[in-house]
Amino acid sequence: MKKLIAGNWKMNGLASSLAEIEALKGVTGEAACDIVVCPPFTLIEKAVARTEGSAIAVGAQDCHAQASGAYTGDVSAEMLAEIGARFVILGHSERRSAYREMDAAVAGKAVAVHRAGLASIICVGETREERDEGRAIDVVRAQLEASIPNTATSTNTTIAYEPVWAIGTGLVPTLEQIEEMHSSIRQMLKERMGGDGQHVRILYGGSVKAQNAKAIFGVSNVDGALVGGASLKASEFTGIILAAV
Numbered sequence: 001m002k003k004l005i006a007g008n009w010k011m012n013g014l015a016s017s018l019a020e021i022e023a024l025k026g027v028t029g030e031a032a033c034d035i036v037v038c039p040p041f042t043l044i045e046k047a048v049a050r051t052e053g054s055a056i057a058v059g060a061q062d063c064h065a066q067a068s069g070a071y072t073g074d075v076s077a078e079m080l081a082e083i084g085a086r087f088v089i090l091g092h093s094e095r096r097s098a099y100r101e102m103d104a105a106v107a108g109k110a111v112a113v114h115r116a117g118l119a120s121i122i123c124v125g126e127t128r129e130e131r132d133e134g135r136a137i138d139v140v141r142a143q144l145e146a147s148i149p150n151t152a153t154s155t156n157t158t159i160a161y162e163p164v165w166a167i168g169t170g171l172v173p174t175l176e177q178i179e180e181m182h183s184s185i186r187q188m189l190k191e192r193m194g195g196d197g198q199h200v201r202i203l204y205g206g207s208v209k210a211q212n213a214k215a216i217f218g219v220s221n222v223d224g225a226l227v228g229g230a231s232l233k234a235s236e237f238t239g240i241i242l243a244a245v
């Protein structure tokens with residue numbers, strides 16, 4: 001399966017940061033993977049313009065489930081599609097914890113993303129406490145079951161496994177732990193989606209750097225990465241992209 005390397009800029013980046021996206025255009029020729037950068041809403045349209053004609057796709061980090069209406073401060077999937085976004089990250093742990101986004105809300109947003117013709121990157125992952133209690137696999141399975149809508153196909157859906165305790169901490173699960181979780185996610189996807197579940201990309205996220213990417217990409221059922229901090233600088237993100245080749 002062709003790997004997908006996705007950058008999540010979170011709430012970082014002003015117009016001056018667009019040069020970091022533009023600098024990636026140089027590597028896409030060498031890259032045998034799909035690349036998407038998800039800057040804040042304010043930079044999406046500009047990023048689309050600056051990457052036109054290249055292999056780099058641009059995505060958003062969230063959207064509302066409705067197409068329009070009285071939802072002050074929100075942005076719909078249709079609005080994102082109109083400005084050229086092609087992916088939307090949904091259910092990131094920072095949104096699940098800071099805004100109490102529940103699985104059902106994530107599923108509703110994913111339906112909206114698919115309705116607008118975009119692709120969803122649905123995030124799941126356990127906390128440190130849940131892993132220590134031996135519940136990581138069960139927690140992630142329950143999140144997946146309730147967060148993936150019936151509109152999901154391998155073309156419009158990617159899963160990102162991001163252990164909460166590995167995000168922004170420099171901590172990474174062992175390769176065995178990643179393999180165990182990704183294989184469990186694959187199993188669940190096949191149960192849920194039949195043969196198509198085999199083709200859904202499963203990304204690993206949480207402290208991925210140029211230096212550890214190659215080993216992580218060697219793990220079976222790891223079909224790419226969702227990268228936070230290391231996606232902000234083209235030099236570091238390029239190292240991760242090239243590790244996926």
Ligand code: 13P
Nearest residue numbers: 008167168206207228229
């Ligand atoms: P870091 O790569 O900074 O750990 O962040 C991971 C993440 O949350 C990507 O969505």
